[in-house]
Amino acid sequence: MTTKEYIENGEKYLMHTYNRYQVVLEKGDGVYLYDTDGKKYLDFNAGIAVYALGYNNKEYNDALKNQIDNLLHTSNYYYSAPTAEAARKVCEASGMEKVFFTNSGAEAIEGALKIAKKYAKNKNHEIIAMKHSFHGRTIGALSATGNEHYREAFNPLVPNIKFAEFNNLDSVKELVNSNTCAIILETVQGEGGIYPASAEFIKGVRKICDDNDLIMIADEVQCGMGRTGKMYAYQHFDVLPDVVCTAKALGCGVPVGAFLARGKAKDVLVPGDHGSTYGGNPFVTCAVSTVFDLFEKYNVLDNVNKVSKYLEEKLDGLVSEFDIVDSRRGLGFMQGLVLKENLAGKVVSEALEKGLIIITAGANVVRFVPPLVIKEENVDEMIGILRVILKEI
Ligand SMILES: Cc1ncc(COP(=O)(O)O)c(C=O)c1O
Missing domain, CATH: 3.90.1150.10 (Aspartate Aminotransferase, domain 1)
Structure with a gap:
């Protein structure tokens, strides 16, 4: 053709x-x-x-070719060596304790929102997101996306998501009430026009989450995996979120993302709460594991x-x-x-x-x-x- x-x-x-x-x-x-x-x-x-x-990296390609010959897919009812290795590496790199592998960035956001909502128990599940944010195209991720242009054709979306000004701590504080369960933000806003969070803002959001027992969700789908000079951009600010979303460079080309959690957020989801047929199968996690090795090697x-x-x-x-x-x-x-x-x-x-x-x-x-x-x-x-x-x- x-x-x-x-x-x-x-x-x-x-x-x-x-x-x-x-x-x-x-x-x-x-x-x-x-x-x-x-x-x-x-x-x-x-x-x-x-x-x-970069493209056509021989070590990356060879690792994936070898994995194709061994095993592409199991299901999440079994362990596999690449999945276990990738889980360890991404937890260690992010400072998180547990990971769930997804097939995309948007799905990672969905998982993070599910943790927040379940953690809230009997609250009204209010979530604070940021204006000009972008979290993906699935209904949950879109509901947290602070840009009406992407949302308007699909309203009504998930209720109880409010939007604060990015890098304006007062505007976040004004939205917190007894129903709030989480704050979600990109550490560096990407689609919205490349706006890095200030140290004061990130640290302030962490403190608001601590003071009010909220889940702090960092969307590092675009800015994570080394792009800003740290493995995860929040590491510039000495702050640890409760939940981290990562994707894009995590697999360097194979469709894989993840949401990770620590502390109070790490055991919120239990058997029956979440799942994915493909999520984190041996093929994509072989890519993840290899990516971490090559990041170190190079x-x-x-x-x-x-x-x-x-x-x-x-x-x-x-x-x-x-x-x-x-x-x-x-x-x-x-x-x-x-x-x-x-x-x-x-x-x-x-x-x-x-x-x-x-x-x-x-x-x-x-x-x-x-x-x-x-x-x-x-x-x-x-x-x-x-x-x-x-x-x-
Ligand atoms: C910050 C951020 N979050 C989430 C997403 C959604 O990721 P995906 O397109 O893999 O669903 C994107 C995609 O550009 C993004 O930049």
């Missing part, structure tokens, strides 16, 4: 929930992707913060901390150089370039034309969530392409 035919088939048969670019991606290698016409793209999106190790966190400084410096250079660029914000390899006009979509389209894959985070923010293994030279190449676009725009 030709590229044109793939696109025609895709348009005919795939449900139109995404406005897809007219590109058919075929393979990846390192930090580059290639389409069916052989065009090469530098990837600063990593499949939306997923492909942390000193991925060191690379993020080193190269993200360079990325920040270069993006700041664009702020000084171009009138259209207002500012930069972010943490580690989760960066946003804020434009003075709603031109982010145009920048992203032009970049694709020029062989650079980036993504928006709202109408005026260009988002950079590259593989965590990029080097300074990749930053230089990306900035070179971006400069041409910003000059033309």
Whole structure:
């Protein structure tokens, strides 16, 4: 089939929930992707913060191929070696005590909300979420998503979820009452425009949860797994949530997420309360386990901390150089370039034309969530392409 035919088939048969670019991606290698016409793209999106190790990593691929030959799936009524190993590694990395593996980020949020609701026992199950947050597309996750644009077609959603201002402790305090059971937040807001939480806010939310016996849920689906320079972004602030949601780079390409819990939250769910046919099967957890090993082997966190400084410096250079660029914000390899006009979509389209894959985070923010293994030279190449676009725009 030709590229044109793939696109025609895709348009005919795939449900139109995404406005897809007219590109058919075929393979990846390192930090580059290639389409069916052989065009090469530098990837600063990593499949939306997923492909942390870059494409076609031999050790990762070999581990998965070996697991395919052994066992893809059991069911959650049995143990398997990869699942037990992955559970240990993700608990140790996050500071949590127990994990439930899911198939996506949204499902991890669902599990976290179930812990909060069950922990609340006879309360009215009120949950405080943040404005401009994004937690996923399932009904529960959508109900906690603070953006009416995603929600309006599906109202009424899960009741009793209230929205506070992110990074505004007073607005959270105003919503707490005797029915509140949990506070959910992204440590760095992603889809909402790349807003890192302040230390004061995260620590303050922790204290509110302690003082009122609430479950603090950190959604680290996008900002977790090393993206900000710590395995989990709350580790920058010396704070431990009660429940953590993780996904995306957890499996570096296979569909896997998890919700984790500790202390008062860790034994809330008991047999019969939650389940998943596929969740955490040997294939996906082999990926998780391998990802943790390779993060250590390649000193991925060191690379993020080193190269993200360079990325920040270069993006700041664009702020000084171009009138259209207002500012930069972010943490580690989760960066946003804020434009003075709603031109982010145009920048992203032009970049694709020029062989650079980036993504928006709202109408005026260009988002950079590259593989965590990029080097300074990749930053230089990306900035070179971006400069041409910003000059033309
Ligand atoms: C912070 C956050 N939470 C949850 C989700 C939902 O994850 P998934 O798309 O895997 O369901 C996303 C997806 O972008 C996210 O960024």
